Amino acid sequence: MIRQFGAEELAGLIGPAGAADALADALRAGLDPESCPQRSAVAVPGGGELLLMPAAQGAYAGVKIAGVAPGNPARGLPRITGSYLLLDGATLRPVALLDGAALTALRTPAVSALALRYLAPEGRPLRLVLFGSGPQAYGHLHAAAAVRELGRAVVVARDPAGVRKLVGHAESLGIPARAGTAADVAGADLVLCCTTARTPLFDGRLVDPGAVVVAVGSHEPDARETDTALVRRSAVYVEARSAALREAGDLLIPEAEGAIGPGHINGTLADLVAGRMPAPGPPGCPQLFKSVGMAWEDLAVAVAMYHAAGAGGAHSET
Numbered sequence: 001m002i003r004q005f006g007a008e009e010l011a012g013l014i015g016p017a018g019a020a021d022a023l024a025d026a027l028r029a030g031l032d033p034e035s036c037p038q039r040s041a042v043a044v045p046g047g048g049e050l051l052l053m054p055a056a057q058g059a060y061a062g063v064k065i066a067g068v069a070p071g072n073p074a075r076g077l078p079r080i081t082g083s084y085l086l087l088d089g090a091t092l093r094p095v096a097l098l099d100g101a102a103l104t105a106l107r108t109p110a111v112s113a114l115a116l117r118y119l120a121p122e123g124r125p126l127r128l129v130l131f132g133s134g135p136q137a138y139g140h141l142h143a144a145a146a147v148r149e150l151g152r153a154v155v156v157a158r159d160p161a162g163v164r165k166l167v168g169h170a171e172s173l174g175i176p177a178r179a180g181t182a183a184d185v186a187g188a189d190l191v192l193c194c195t196t197a198r199t200p201l202f203d204g205r206l207v208d209p210g211a212v213v214v215a216v217g218s219h220e221p222d223a224r225e226t227d228t229a230l231v232r233r234s235a236v237y238v239e240a241r242s243a244a245l246r247e248a249g250d251l252l253i254p255e256a257e258g259a260i261g262p263g264h265i266n267g268t269l270a271d272l273v274a275g276r277m278p279a280p281g282p283p284g285c286p287q288l289f290k291s292v293g294m295a296w297e298d299l300a301v302a303v304a305m306y307h308a309a310g311a312g313g314a315h316s317e318t
Contacts, residue, residue, distance in 0.1 A: 002094050003311050007102035013308040014301075016143035019110030020117065022304035023297060027273045031057050033240035036296045039219075039247075047071060051082075055295035062086045062299045066100050070196070079134070079196070080104055086302050096306050105135045107301045108293060109143035111269070112192070112214045115237060115289040116147050118272040120190060120212045125151025128175075129184050131201050131225070132194035133162030136216060140192045141170060148190070154180035157195070185211075193217055193225040204230025212287045215250050219292040224249040226288065228259045234288035235266045239297070247292040 005013075014022075027033075040052040047070055054063040066082035073079055082100030087093060120126065128150050130137055137157070144150060153170045155163045155177060163179045170177035182202035185191050189208075193201055193215040204227045207213060213234070215225045231254045238244035244251055245262060254260045267277045 003096045003306075003309070005096060005098045005305065005309065007099040009309070010099055010102040010106070010305055013305045014106070015146060016106065016109045016113045016139065017146040018308070019106050019301045019304060020114040020143075020147070022300045023110055023114050023269075024273050026057065026296065026300040027270050029058065031296055031300075033268065033270055033294060033296055034242045036240065036243070036294050038243070039293075039295065053293075053295035053298060055299040056089060057296065057299060059089045060086060060299060060303050061089050061092065062295075062302055064100050064103070064295065064298045066104065073134075084298060084302050086299075086306060096302070096311065098302055098305065101135075103298060103302055103305070104293070105139050106305075107297050108136055108216050108291070109139035110301060111239065111291050111293075111297055112140055112216060112289065113143040113147045114269060115214065115272070115291075116144060116190075116212065119237065119287045119289060120144075120148050121210070122148070125149045126189040127151055127187060128153045128190045128192065129156060129180065129188040130154065130166070130192045130194070131156050131182075131197075132192075132217070133157035133159055133166045134194065134196075136194035137166060137192075138169065140194050140214070140216070141166070141173070141175075144190060144192065145173060145175065150175045150190075153177040154184045154188070156180050156182060156184065156201075190214075195225060197225050198223040200227035201225050203227065204233070207286045209284045209286060212289070214289045214291075216291050216293075218249055219247045221247060221249050221252045224253055226250045226290075228254040228257055230286065230288060231264070232259050234286045236264055237267050237269070237272065237287065237289045238265055239269050239291050239294050241265055241268060243292050243294055244290060248290050250288075250290045 084098040086096040186206040
């Protein structure tokens with residue numbers, strides 16, 4: 001019988017720090033993100049998109065079927081929908097069906113949390129600027145707080161009601177917070193971009209040297225949250241070079257403009273986890289982590305959730 005996990009059950013299994021541990025463990029076990037199958041995208045009449053993301057490693061395989069429906073928030077529905085089918089690797093027998101939106105809501109912040117463990121400064125409370133007020137903004141607030149001490153949070157988003165709600169949530173976590181503007185990136189230690197924007201959110205020249213910027217909102221070559229000025233002056237880290245050079249508009253648009261070359265990427269998550277390069281990067285420049293979301297991450301976090309629920313039996317960890 002396939003074990004089914006709804007969003008509420010998944011929410012209580014592991015947090016962003018535990019999910020980040022699962023991602024790191026997968027990389028240390030030899031998973032190569034560069035060889036991960038690329039996502040397939042199918043345009044759906046009405047303006048939506050259907051995504052198919054398969055992966056396999058160790059004792060498990062899995063596939064996420066996700067829908068991206070930009071018109072859903074106006075209908076009172078989630079923008080991201082879908083399901084994740086987890087399979088036994090040896091027999092390819094389905095063993096679990098997980099809520100795909102809930103998985104994504106944890107997986108993406110966990111990827112960012114893993115990067116922040118290596119890139120974000122330690123030893124002092126960090127000044128955070130958070131762009132967005134949707135599920136990923138909440139997830140990234142929790143993820144950042146799980147791996148670093150936050151001294152304050154400034155929320156920047158289009159929806160005033162959403163900003164007020166997220167500010168209140170941050171304060172309920174003991175993090176002083178307020179509404180702000182894009183200019184607040186000046187003086188920030190950490191900037192998290194969790195939006196559906198297709199054009200830059202702020203002037204990259206305002207970002208302090210040594211600040212860390214995380215951009216997670218887009219996976220399309222013609223969409224970006226950061227501008228050319230920031231990319232050009234930053235040490236850049238990605239999940240995988242192959243995925244970034246295929247999908248990350250934050251990097252592809254500056255490259256098309258002739259502002260950077262394909263070698264502008266300093267390193268990957270696997271490089272950081274394996275200790276193959278120092279982090280943060282060269283002194284005197286911001287650190288930019290750009291993620292597009294990859295299928296191996298869904299698999300690693302899905303397996304961790306499956307085991308956290310006590311449903312893994314004799315399977316070995318992914």
